[in-house]
Amino acid sequence: MKRYRYVYGPVPSRRLGRSLGLDLVPYKTCSYDCVYCHLGRTTDKTVERREYVPVADLLEELRRKLAEGKKADYVSLAGSGEPTLHSGMGELIRRIKGMSDIPLAVFTNGSLLWKPEVREALAGADLVLPSLDAGDGELFRYVNRPHEEVTFDRMVEGLEAFTRGYGGQVWVEVLLLGGVTGIRGEVEKIARHLARCRVDRIQLNTVARPPAEGFARPVTQGQLRRLQEIFAGKTEIIAPPAADEDRPPDPGDPDSPASSGDAVMALLERRPATSGDIARGLGMHTMEALKRLEALRAAGRVETVSTGGRTFYAVPGHKRL
Ligand code: SF4
Numbered sequence: 001m002k003r004y005r006y007v008y009g010p011v012p013s014r015r016l017g018r019s020l021g022l023d024l025v026p027y028k029t030c031s032y033d034c035v036y037c038h039l040g041r042t043t044d045k046t047v048e049r050r051e052y053v054p055v056a057d058l059l060e061e062l063r064r065k066l067a068e069g070k071k072a073d074y075v076s077l078a079g080s081g082e083p084t085l086h087s088g089m090g091e092l093i094r095r096i097k098g099m100s101d102i103p104l105a106v107f108t109n110g111s112l113l114w115k116p117e118v119r120e121a122l123a124g125a126d127l128v129l130p131s132l133d134a135g136d137g138e139l140f141r142y143v144n145r146p147h148e149e150v151t152f153d154r155m156v157e158g159l160e161a162f163t164r165g166y167g168g169q170v171w172v173e174v175l176l177l178g179g180v181t182g183i184r185g186e187v188e189k190i191a192r193h194l195a196r197c198r199v200d201r202i203q204l205n206t207v208a209r210p211p212a213e214g215f216a217r218p219v220t221q222g223q224l225r226r227l228q229e230i231f232a233g234k235t236e237i238i239a240p241p242a243a244d245e246d247r248p249p250d251p252g253d254p255d256s257p258a259s260s261g262d263a264v265m266a267l268l269e270r271r272p273a274t275s276g277d278i279a280r281g282l283g284m285h286t287m288e289a290l291k292r293l294e295a296l297r298a299a300g301r302v303e304t305v306s307t308g309g310r311t312f313y314a315v316p317g318h319k320r321l
Contacts, residue, residue, distance in 0.1 A: 023079030090121030114158030135189025182219035
Protein backbone atom coordinates (compact mmCIF):
# COMPACT_ATOMS: atom_id res chain seq x y z
CA MET A 1 0.00 0.00 0.00
CA LYS A 2 1.26 3.48 -0.89
CA ARG A 3 2.36 5.34 2.25
CA TYR A 4 1.11 8.78 3.19
CA ARG A 5 3.70 11.53 3.40
CA TYR A 6 1.56 14.54 4.20
CA VAL A 7 -1.78 13.22 5.48
CA TYR A 8 -2.02 11.63 8.92
CA GLY A 9 -4.71 10.38 11.23
CA PRO A 10 -7.47 10.73 12.06
CA VAL A 11 -5.62 11.59 15.29
CA PRO A 12 -7.20 12.39 18.65
CA SER A 13 -7.37 16.13 19.12
CA ARG A 14 -8.46 17.55 22.44
CA ARG A 15 -9.87 20.55 20.62
CA LEU A 16 -11.38 18.97 17.50
CA GLY A 17 -12.30 15.37 18.28
CA ARG A 18 -10.94 13.18 15.49
CA SER A 19 -8.81 15.27 13.22
CA LEU A 20 -7.54 14.26 9.80
CA GLY A 21 -4.33 16.23 9.50
CA LEU A 22 -2.38 17.66 6.57
CA ASP A 23 1.24 18.60 7.07
CA LEU A 24 1.93 21.60 4.83
CA VAL A 25 5.58 22.27 5.65
CA PRO A 26 8.66 20.14 6.41
CA TYR A 27 9.35 19.17 9.99
CA LYS A 28 10.00 22.17 12.27
CA THR A 29 9.74 24.79 9.54
CA CYS A 30 8.25 27.56 11.63
CA SER A 31 8.30 31.29 12.27
CA TYR A 32 8.59 30.56 16.02
CA ASP A 33 10.85 28.43 18.19
CA CYS A 34 8.62 28.08 21.25
CA VAL A 35 10.29 26.94 24.45
CA TYR A 36 7.38 24.58 25.07
CA CYS A 37 7.23 23.04 21.56
CA HIS A 38 6.78 19.28 21.83
CA LEU A 39 8.50 18.83 18.45
CA GLY A 40 11.81 20.17 19.77
CA ARG A 41 13.76 23.23 18.65
CA THR A 42 12.97 24.83 15.29
CA THR A 43 15.47 23.81 12.62
CA ASP A 44 14.25 26.21 9.92
CA LYS A 45 13.04 29.49 11.42
CA THR A 46 11.58 31.47 8.54
CA VAL A 47 8.82 33.80 7.37
CA GLU A 48 9.30 32.90 3.71
CA ARG A 49 6.02 31.79 2.17
CA ARG A 50 6.40 29.26 -0.61
CA GLU A 51 4.98 25.97 -1.88
CA TYR A 52 6.96 23.74 0.49
CA VAL A 53 4.87 20.74 -0.53
CA PRO A 54 3.10 20.50 -3.93
CA VAL A 55 -0.61 21.32 -3.58
CA ALA A 56 -1.40 18.57 -6.11
CA ASP A 57 0.34 15.95 -3.94
CA LEU A 58 -1.50 17.10 -0.82
CA LEU A 59 -4.83 16.85 -2.62
CA GLU A 60 -4.04 13.45 -4.12
CA GLU A 61 -3.19 12.03 -0.69
CA LEU A 62 -6.27 13.55 0.91
CA ARG A 63 -8.50 12.15 -1.83
CA ARG A 64 -7.01 8.70 -1.23
CA LYS A 65 -7.45 8.99 2.55
CA LEU A 66 -11.05 10.17 2.27
CA ALA A 67 -11.80 7.21 -0.01
CA GLU A 68 -10.88 4.90 2.90
CA GLY A 69 -14.04 6.20 4.58
CA LYS A 70 -12.53 6.86 8.01
CA LYS A 71 -14.53 9.01 10.43
CA ALA A 72 -13.16 12.51 11.02
CA ASP A 73 -14.69 15.54 12.73
CA TYR A 74 -12.34 17.96 10.96
CA VAL A 75 -9.78 18.11 8.21
CA SER A 76 -7.05 20.19 9.77
CA LEU A 77 -4.06 22.04 8.35
CA ALA A 78 -1.44 21.74 11.03
CA GLY A 79 1.36 19.24 11.49
CA SER A 80 4.97 19.75 12.31
CA GLY A 81 5.47 23.44 11.51
CA GLU A 82 3.53 26.62 10.70
CA PRO A 83 0.98 25.94 7.91
CA THR A 84 0.45 29.60 6.91
CA LEU A 85 4.01 29.55 5.54
CA HIS A 86 2.65 27.53 2.62
CA SER A 87 1.95 29.94 -0.25
CA GLY A 88 -0.69 27.63 -1.76
CA MET A 89 -2.81 27.42 1.40
CA GLY A 90 -5.69 29.52 0.01
CA GLU A 91 -6.02 27.36 -3.10
CA LEU A 92 -5.67 24.22 -1.01
CA ILE A 93 -8.50 25.30 1.31
CA ARG A 94 -10.79 26.09 -1.62
CA ARG A 95 -10.13 22.75 -3.27
CA ILE A 96 -10.53 20.73 -0.07
CA LYS A 97 -13.88 22.44 0.56
CA GLY A 98 -14.91 21.41 -2.95
CA MET A 99 -13.96 17.80 -2.28
CA SER A 100 -15.48 17.09 1.15
CA ASP A 101 -18.20 18.26 3.55
CA ILE A 102 -15.98 17.71 6.58
CA PRO A 103 -15.36 21.08 8.30
CA LEU A 104 -11.88 22.49 7.71
CA ALA A 105 -9.75 23.89 10.54
CA VAL A 106 -6.37 25.64 10.47
CA PHE A 107 -4.01 25.62 13.43
CA THR A 108 -1.69 28.61 13.27
CA ASN A 109 0.68 30.37 15.62
CA GLY A 110 -0.83 33.61 14.27
CA SER A 111 2.56 35.14 13.46
CA LEU A 112 1.76 36.00 9.83
CA LEU A 113 -1.77 37.35 10.17
CA TRP A 114 -0.45 40.88 9.62
CA LYS A 115 0.06 39.85 5.97
CA PRO A 116 -3.12 40.54 3.96
CA GLU A 117 -2.42 37.54 1.69
CA VAL A 118 -2.43 35.21 4.72
CA ARG A 119 -5.72 36.62 6.01
CA GLU A 120 -7.17 36.20 2.51
CA ALA A 121 -5.90 32.61 2.24
CA LEU A 122 -7.65 31.67 5.50
CA ALA A 123 -10.99 33.14 4.47
CA GLY A 124 -12.39 29.82 3.21
CA ALA A 125 -11.68 27.84 6.41
CA ASP A 126 -14.52 27.03 8.82
CA LEU A 127 -12.42 27.38 11.94
CA VAL A 128 -9.08 29.06 12.64
CA LEU A 129 -7.16 28.34 15.84
CA PRO A 130 -4.46 30.97 16.39
CA SER A 131 -2.23 31.28 19.47
CA LEU A 132 -1.42 34.14 21.81
CA ASP A 133 0.95 33.13 24.60
CA ALA A 134 2.23 36.46 25.91
CA GLY A 135 0.95 39.96 26.60
CA ASP A 136 4.04 41.99 25.72
CA GLY A 137 7.10 41.93 23.48
CA GLU A 138 9.54 40.83 26.14
CA LEU A 139 7.69 37.68 27.13
CA PHE A 140 6.69 37.05 23.51
CA ARG A 141 10.40 36.85 22.63
CA TYR A 142 11.08 34.70 25.71
CA VAL A 143 8.28 32.18 25.10
CA ASN A 144 7.89 32.05 21.32
CA ARG A 145 11.40 33.11 20.18
CA PRO A 146 9.96 34.49 16.90
CA HIS A 147 11.70 35.23 13.61
CA GLU A 148 13.07 38.79 13.74
CA GLU A 149 10.46 40.06 11.28
CA VAL A 150 7.63 39.05 13.61
CA THR A 151 7.41 41.79 16.22
CA PHE A 152 4.85 41.61 19.01
CA ASP A 153 2.96 44.67 17.73
CA ARG A 154 2.75 43.25 14.21
CA MET A 155 1.54 39.92 15.52
CA VAL A 156 -1.24 41.26 17.79
CA GLU A 157 -2.38 43.82 15.20
CA GLY A 158 -2.56 40.98 12.67
CA LEU A 159 -4.64 38.89 15.05
CA GLU A 160 -7.07 41.73 15.60
CA ALA A 161 -7.34 42.54 11.87
CA PHE A 162 -7.88 38.90 11.00
CA THR A 163 -10.54 38.17 13.62
CA ARG A 164 -12.47 41.34 12.71
CA GLY A 165 -12.56 40.52 9.00
CA TYR A 166 -13.02 36.75 9.06
CA GLY A 167 -16.46 35.14 8.91
CA GLY A 168 -15.73 31.73 10.48
CA GLN A 169 -15.11 30.56 14.05
CA VAL A 170 -11.99 31.71 15.90
CA TRP A 171 -10.70 29.73 18.88
CA VAL A 172 -7.58 31.27 20.41
CA GLU A 173 -5.19 29.08 22.36
CA VAL A 174 -3.30 30.70 25.24
CA LEU A 175 -0.51 28.40 26.44
CA LEU A 176 0.76 29.52 29.83
CA LEU A 177 4.13 28.70 31.42
CA GLY A 178 4.48 28.21 35.16
CA GLY A 179 6.20 31.18 36.83
CA VAL A 180 6.51 33.08 33.53
CA THR A 181 3.21 33.86 31.82
CA GLY A 182 0.95 31.80 34.09
CA ILE A 183 0.57 34.63 36.59
CA ARG A 184 -2.26 37.11 37.05
CA GLY A 185 -0.49 40.29 35.86
CA GLU A 186 0.68 38.67 32.63
CA VAL A 187 -2.63 36.99 31.89
CA GLU A 188 -4.41 40.32 32.35
CA LYS A 189 -2.23 41.76 29.58
CA ILE A 190 -3.10 38.87 27.27
CA ALA A 191 -6.79 39.30 28.09
CA ARG A 192 -6.63 43.02 27.19
CA HIS A 193 -5.28 42.19 23.73
CA LEU A 194 -7.92 39.53 23.19
CA ALA A 195 -10.67 41.92 24.24
CA ARG A 196 -9.94 43.89 21.05
CA CYS A 197 -10.35 40.79 18.88
CA ARG A 198 -13.46 38.91 17.77
CA VAL A 199 -12.94 35.56 19.42
CA ASP A 200 -15.50 32.77 19.79
CA ARG A 201 -13.53 30.75 22.35
CA ILE A 202 -10.41 31.23 24.45
CA GLN A 203 -8.72 27.93 25.26
CA LEU A 204 -6.20 27.85 28.12
CA ASN A 205 -3.41 25.34 27.92
CA THR A 206 -0.09 24.62 29.56
CA VAL A 207 2.93 22.38 29.03
CA ALA A 208 1.60 18.82 28.81
CA ARG A 209 4.10 17.10 26.50
CA PRO A 210 7.89 16.94 26.68
CA PRO A 211 8.95 20.54 25.83
CA ALA A 212 11.83 21.78 23.66
CA GLU A 213 13.41 23.32 26.76
CA GLY A 214 13.46 21.65 30.16
CA PHE A 215 12.84 24.98 31.89
CA ALA A 216 9.34 25.28 30.34
CA ARG A 217 7.16 24.28 33.29
CA PRO A 218 3.40 23.71 33.44
CA VAL A 219 0.82 25.70 35.39
CA THR A 220 -1.30 23.66 37.81
CA GLN A 221 -4.96 22.99 37.02
CA GLY A 222 -5.96 25.02 40.10
CA GLN A 223 -3.98 28.03 38.88
CA LEU A 224 -5.45 27.67 35.37
CA ARG A 225 -8.95 27.74 36.87
CA ARG A 226 -8.13 30.94 38.80
CA LEU A 227 -6.64 32.54 35.68
CA GLN A 228 -9.63 31.53 33.58
CA GLU A 229 -11.78 34.07 35.46
CA ILE A 230 -9.70 36.94 34.06
CA PHE A 231 -11.01 36.48 30.53
CA ALA A 232 -14.30 37.80 29.28
CA GLY A 233 -16.38 35.54 27.04
CA LYS A 234 -16.28 31.78 26.57
CA THR A 235 -13.08 30.45 28.09
CA GLU A 236 -12.18 26.81 28.68
CA ILE A 237 -9.22 24.84 29.95
CA ILE A 238 -7.89 22.35 27.43
CA ALA A 239 -4.79 21.23 29.36
CA PRO A 240 -5.22 17.54 30.20
CA PRO A 241 -5.48 16.56 33.86
CA ALA A 242 -3.00 13.79 34.72
CA ALA A 243 -5.77 11.26 35.38
CA ASP A 244 -7.03 11.69 31.83
CA GLU A 245 -4.68 8.95 30.75
CA ASP A 246 -7.19 6.41 31.98
CA ARG A 247 -10.16 7.68 29.99
CA PRO A 248 -11.77 4.69 28.28
CA PRO A 249 -11.19 4.28 24.56
CA ASP A 250 -13.90 3.97 21.95
CA PRO A 251 -14.27 0.20 21.62
CA GLY A 252 -16.84 0.47 18.84
CA ASP A 253 -14.50 2.22 16.45
CA PRO A 254 -14.55 0.43 13.10
CA ASP A 255 -10.92 1.40 12.47
CA SER A 256 -9.77 -0.53 15.50
CA PRO A 257 -9.01 -3.92 13.98
CA ALA A 258 -7.01 -2.30 11.20
CA SER A 259 -4.75 -0.42 13.61
CA SER A 260 -1.20 -1.65 13.30
CA GLY A 261 2.29 -0.85 14.50
CA ASP A 262 2.63 1.36 11.40
CA ALA A 263 -0.43 3.37 12.40
CA VAL A 264 1.07 3.85 15.87
CA MET A 265 4.38 4.97 14.32
CA ALA A 266 2.54 7.38 12.00
CA LEU A 267 1.07 9.12 15.06
CA LEU A 268 4.34 9.17 16.98
CA GLU A 269 6.23 10.61 14.01
CA ARG A 270 4.02 13.70 14.41
CA ARG A 271 4.23 14.09 18.16
CA PRO A 272 5.02 12.26 21.38
CA ALA A 273 1.92 10.57 22.82
CA THR A 274 0.81 8.62 25.87
CA SER A 275 -0.66 5.15 25.62
CA GLY A 276 -4.05 6.79 26.30
CA ASP A 277 -3.59 9.16 23.33
CA ILE A 278 -2.77 6.24 21.07
CA ALA A 279 -5.72 4.21 22.33
CA ARG A 280 -8.18 7.04 21.70
CA GLY A 281 -6.65 8.00 18.36
CA LEU A 282 -6.73 4.51 16.94
CA GLY A 283 -9.85 3.32 18.73
CA MET A 284 -8.23 0.47 20.65
CA HIS A 285 -8.11 -0.58 24.29
CA THR A 286 -5.34 1.04 26.37
CA MET A 287 -3.82 -2.39 27.09
CA GLU A 288 -3.64 -3.12 23.37
CA ALA A 289 -1.99 0.25 22.74
CA LEU A 290 0.52 -0.47 25.53
CA LYS A 291 1.29 -3.88 24.07
CA ARG A 292 2.06 -2.39 20.65
CA LEU A 293 4.06 0.47 22.14
CA GLU A 294 6.16 -1.88 24.22
CA ALA A 295 6.82 -4.04 21.16
CA LEU A 296 7.99 -0.94 19.27
CA ARG A 297 10.14 0.05 22.24
CA ALA A 298 11.73 -3.40 22.41
CA ALA A 299 12.54 -3.06 18.71
CA GLY A 300 14.24 0.29 19.38
CA ARG A 301 11.73 2.22 17.26
CA VAL A 302 10.33 4.33 20.09
CA GLU A 303 11.53 5.51 23.49
CA THR A 304 9.79 6.81 26.61
CA VAL A 305 10.13 10.09 28.44
CA SER A 306 8.31 11.32 31.55
CA THR A 307 6.82 14.80 31.84
CA GLY A 308 4.48 16.03 34.57
CA GLY A 309 4.14 12.50 35.95
CA ARG A 310 2.95 11.11 32.58
CA THR A 311 4.83 8.73 30.32
CA PHE A 312 5.12 9.67 26.65
CA TYR A 313 6.29 7.52 23.78
CA ALA A 314 8.38 9.26 21.11
CA VAL A 315 10.47 8.50 18.08
CA PRO A 316 14.17 8.62 19.14
CA GLY A 317 15.85 11.87 18.11
CA HIS A 318 12.52 13.38 17.08
CA LYS A 319 12.64 16.00 19.79
CA ARG A 320 14.96 17.34 22.44
CA LEU A 321 14.23 16.16 25.94
S1 SF4 B 1 4.73 25.15 19.15
FE1 SF4 B 1 4.00 25.49 17.07
S2 SF4 B 1 4.50 27.65 16.71
FE2 SF4 B 1 5.75 27.01 18.43
S3 SF4 B 1 7.70 26.32 17.53
FE3 SF4 B 1 6.38 24.51 17.75
S4 SF4 B 1 5.41 24.32 15.74
FE4 SF4 B 1 6.20 26.42 15.87
